[in-house]
Structure formats: C-alpha cells, structure tokens
Amino acid sequence: MDYTKNFYQIKSNEEIFYKISREKETIGYYNLAFQDTSEFKEYAKTVTQQDIVIVGIGGSSLGTYAIHKFLQHKENMKKLHFLESTDPLDLERRVSKLDLDDTLFIIISKSGTTIETVSILKYLTSITTLDKSNTICITEDDSKLNTYAKTNDMKTFEIPKNVGGRFSVFTAVGLVPMAIMGLNIDEILTGCKTIYNDYFDRGDYYLSIMEKARFIVENKNRFNINVVFSYSSLLEGFNKWYVQLWGESLGKININQTKQGLTPVALTGPIDQHSFLQLIMEGKRDKTVTFIKVADFENELTIPDITLPGLEELDYTNNIKFKNIINEQADAxxxxxxxxxxxxxxxxxxxxQNEYNIGKLMYSYELLTSIVGSFVQINTYDQPGVEAGKIILKNKLKADNK
Incomplete structure (x- = not known):
C-alpha cells in the first residue's frame, strides 16, 4: 500500500534541520556571511560627500537603518539620511536638511520598479543634477533601475536574485552604506558567521534557536503575538526591521490552505513600560515576550548627586549610572x-554595542524566521499579499494619470 499526503503537520527538528540545510543551496541570504567585501570597502574610500542619502523602502532601508541606529556612535562624521516615504511634507523636510552639492544618493530597489523609490528619484532629479559623480544604484543586474544607472554611467552594486529584499541587509544594500559610514563590515559578517557555523554544527545556537522556533509553532494558536521588548533606544531600528521580517515572511497560506500568521510587536524599554506593559501584564494571555538587553552601554553618564526641592524622596537615584538604571528597569x-x-x-x-553583535542578532533572527516558516510549511520568501496591493496601486495611478 502506498501512502502520500499534502497536509500540514509539525515536523521533527531533524526534518527541519535537513530542510534548512538544503534550503541554503538555493536561498542566498544564508551564505552572505562568507562573501568578499573588498569592492564595497574600496568604493567607500572614494566617497567624499558628507551627506549620504539612502532612497529606498522596506527591505531596501530597514536593515541598514537598524545597523546605523545601533552603531551610530562608531560612525564617521558623515551624515546618513533615509528617504522612504511619499509623504510630501516629510519628503520636503528631509531634503531641506541636505547640502545637495555635497550629497551622495544611493538608490536601492531590488525589483528596480518600486513606486515609492522611483517617485522620490524623479523628485530629486527635478531639483538637482543626479549623475555618476553623486549617485549609485543597488538593484538586480537585469532590473530597469540597473538600465537607468548604466544609461547614466552610474556605478551599480548587485542584489543577488536569490536574496529577498527583507533578507538583503547583508548584501550591498546594507554593507555599502555601512562601509561609507566607517563601520567594520567584515566584523558584521563575522557575527553572522558565528551564528551560521554554530547552527549548522549543531552547537548552542542550534539548540536555542530550534527550541524557540518549535515552542512558537507548537503554541501559535494560543500565543499568536510575538513581542520583542528591546531595552535600548539604539535598537529602535532593529525593532522596525524585525516587524517587517517576521510579518511579511510568516503571514502566509500553508500547504493545507490554512492561513498562518504570527503578529510581531516591537517595544522599546523603558518607554513602553508606561504603555504596552500593562496590556502584557494583565491583558489576554496571547503573547510571548523576548527581552533584548545590552550588557555594557560603554557610557558612564551618571545621575548627579543633587537634591531637588519637593523631590527629596528620589535622592536614592543619586550617583547611579544611567546604564545601570536601564538594565535594572529591564530586570525588574x-x-x-x-x-x-x-x-x-x-x-x-x-x-x-559593536558590529559583531548586531551581525549576530540580525542573522539569528533571519535564521529563526526561516526555521519557523519551515515548521509551518509556508514559502517564507514570497509576499503575494503585498504584491496584490502593488498591482491595485499601479492600476489606480495609471487611471488617475489618464
């Protein structure tokens, strides 16, 4: 008797490990940790502009913003800006802060036809000259944006076809801007390698990531909301990147046509102790919480030893370092x-707070996302729900322009 099936069931860890091991032969982000970065670093040395502008949205900017936000204390004196939104007020405000004669524009779109990115590109072209001296493009090698760049003799960097946008931070998308900003991009990739090697050698990270993924999947109907509670404002960018990675990767229809989805919520401590924490503590039990702490902020800023009239009862905070307060708040x-x-x-x-550790953190979340996707038997790397909206938008804009 022959038996076959096409319905969903939770696989064993061994089956998932085998699937992920096979997947890295075709899904490109896994092996980015081992790439040659010399071209990125050599180009970075040639950049003289002080304002560096990333024109891109979603996966073309969120990962870079995450690293920039976490490591800006280590960057050089250049200023990094992001043009993402088609909000006209926000766009004009951001552009007004630029010295257009001393700006490098980095146009990023994997497909090369992202409406927001191309719209902003057209606007910039109308107010300043974009040419090979101040503009580069990061895109797929056969995209329309690549054609635009080649037509204008602009330098290009390639986004590999087998690397999805939200997994592209460790391609030129993130590494070129970070090299320009003076960060050690090789150390970022060393952090990725640490996770890669340990996972595929079945070390401690294999055990912890697999255990977490399995718990999330086995309890997804009860705990459908996954909260990341980051106790550092420097992780604000990571939080935004996580929301896209988790939501766009895992909100799918699986093998037996069941709608899957794990809702990401990203909080920043201690700020959100005064808002969302109440919901976690006494609200419905439908959430898991991952706390992210920074052991050493490498900053000695201390609360002064002074007494404020009327606030004498808070003098117990005097002489305490701010970095100790935030970690005590997290621990409490x-x-x-x-x-x-x-x-x-x-x-x-x-x-x-260094390149190695942000590389480890972000790569481990990419890997966790892939493993959870494999457990629930979805395509982690497409986004048909997003594409549907893009098609509708395109048709509406065409109709409006008639």
Whole structure:
C-alpha cells in the first residue's frame, strides 16, 4: 500500500534541520556571511560627500537603518539620511536638511520598479543634477533601475536574485552604506558567521534557536503575538526591521490552505513600560515576550548627586549610572513577568554595542524566521499579499494619470 499526503503537520527538528540545510543551496541570504567585501570597502574610500542619502523602502532601508541606529556612535562624521516615504511634507523636510552639492544618493530597489523609490528619484532629479559623480544604484543586474544607472554611467552594486529584499541587509544594500559610514563590515559578517557555523554544527545556537522556533509553532494558536521588548533606544531600528521580517515572511497560506500568521510587536524599554506593559501584564494571555538587553552601554553618564526641592524622596537615584538604571528597569520588568508564570518569555543579552553583535542578532533572527516558516510549511520568501496591493496601486495611478 502506498501512502502520500499534502497536509500540514509539525515536523521533527531533524526534518527541519535537513530542510534548512538544503534550503541554503538555493536561498542566498544564508551564505552572505562568507562573501568578499573588498569592492564595497574600496568604493567607500572614494566617497567624499558628507551627506549620504539612502532612497529606498522596506527591505531596501530597514536593515541598514537598524545597523546605523545601533552603531551610530562608531560612525564617521558623515551624515546618513533615509528617504522612504511619499509623504510630501516629510519628503520636503528631509531634503531641506541636505547640502545637495555635497550629497551622495544611493538608490536601492531590488525589483528596480518600486513606486515609492522611483517617485522620490524623479523628485530629486527635478531639483538637482543626479549623475555618476553623486549617485549609485543597488538593484538586480537585469532590473530597469540597473538600465537607468548604466544609461547614466552610474556605478551599480548587485542584489543577488536569490536574496529577498527583507533578507538583503547583508548584501550591498546594507554593507555599502555601512562601509561609507566607517563601520567594520567584515566584523558584521563575522557575527553572522558565528551564528551560521554554530547552527549548522549543531552547537548552542542550534539548540536555542530550534527550541524557540518549535515552542512558537507548537503554541501559535494560543500565543499568536510575538513581542520583542528591546531595552535600548539604539535598537529602535532593529525593532522596525524585525516587524517587517517576521510579518511579511510568516503571514502566509500553508500547504493545507490554512492561513498562518504570527503578529510581531516591537517595544522599546523603558518607554513602553508606561504603555504596552500593562496590556502584557494583565491583558489576554496571547503573547510571548523576548527581552533584548545590552550588557555594557560603554557610557558612564551618571545621575548627579543633587537634591531637588519637593523631590527629596528620589535622592536614592543619586550617583547611579544611567546604564545601570536601564538594565535594572529591564530586570525588574522581566522578574515581574516571570513571577506571573503564565507569559512565555526569553532573554537575549547583547554583550556590547559593536558590529559583531548586531551581525549576530540580525542573522539569528533571519535564521529563526526561516526555521519557523519551515515548521509551518509556508514559502517564507514570497509576499503575494503585498504584491496584490502593488498591482491595485499601479492600476489606480495609471487611471488617475489618464
């Protein structure tokens, strides 16, 4: 008797590991950790402009913003700007801050036809001269944006076809701007390699990532909301990147036509202790929480030893370092949640604010996303729901322009 099936079931860890191992033969982001970065670094040395502008949206900018936000204390004196939105007020405000005679424009679109990006490109072309001296393009090698760049003799960097936009931060999309800003992009990739090697050698990261993925999948109907609670404003960019990576990758229809989806929520501590934390503590038990802490902020800023009239009872904070306060706030929140015993939570501690650690963090989340996608048997790397909206928008704009 022969038996076949096409319905969903939770696979074993061994089956998922085999699938991921096979997947890295065709899905390009896995092996980006081992690429040659010499072209990026050599180009970065030639950039003289002080204002560096990334024109891109979604996967073309969020990953770069995440690294920039986390490591801006290590960057050079250049200023990095992001033009993403077609909001006219925001666009004009951001452009007004640029010295257009001392700006490098980095136009990024994997498809080369992203409406927001091309619209902003046209606007910039109308107010300043874009040419090979101040503009480069990062795109697929056969895209229309690549044709535009070649027509204007502009330098281009390629986004590999087998690397999806939201997984592209470790391609030229992120590495070229970061090299220009003076960051050590090889150390970023070394962080990625650490996760890659340990996972595929079945080390500690294999165990922790697989355990987390399995828990999320086995409990996805009860705990459908996955909260990342980052205790550092420097992780604000990571939070935004995580929301896109998680939401766009995992909100899909699986093998037995069941709608899958895990809702990402990204919070910043201690700010969101005064808003969303109440919902976590006493609201519906439908959330997991991942706390991300920075062990050493490498900053000695201290609360002054002074007394303010009327606020004498808060003098116990005097002489305490701000970095100690924020981590005590994190620990207190973690303890309060753990004491409830019915909210699943885990803790990621980043040792320090450097290239190596942000590479590790972001690559581990890419890998976690792929593993969860494999468990629920979806295509982690497409986005048909997003594409549907793009088609409608295109038709509407064509009709409006008649």
């Amino acid at each position: 929140t973690i303890e309060a949640i753990q004491n409830l015993k019915d909210i699943p939570c885990d803790i990621i501690t980043i040792e320090s």
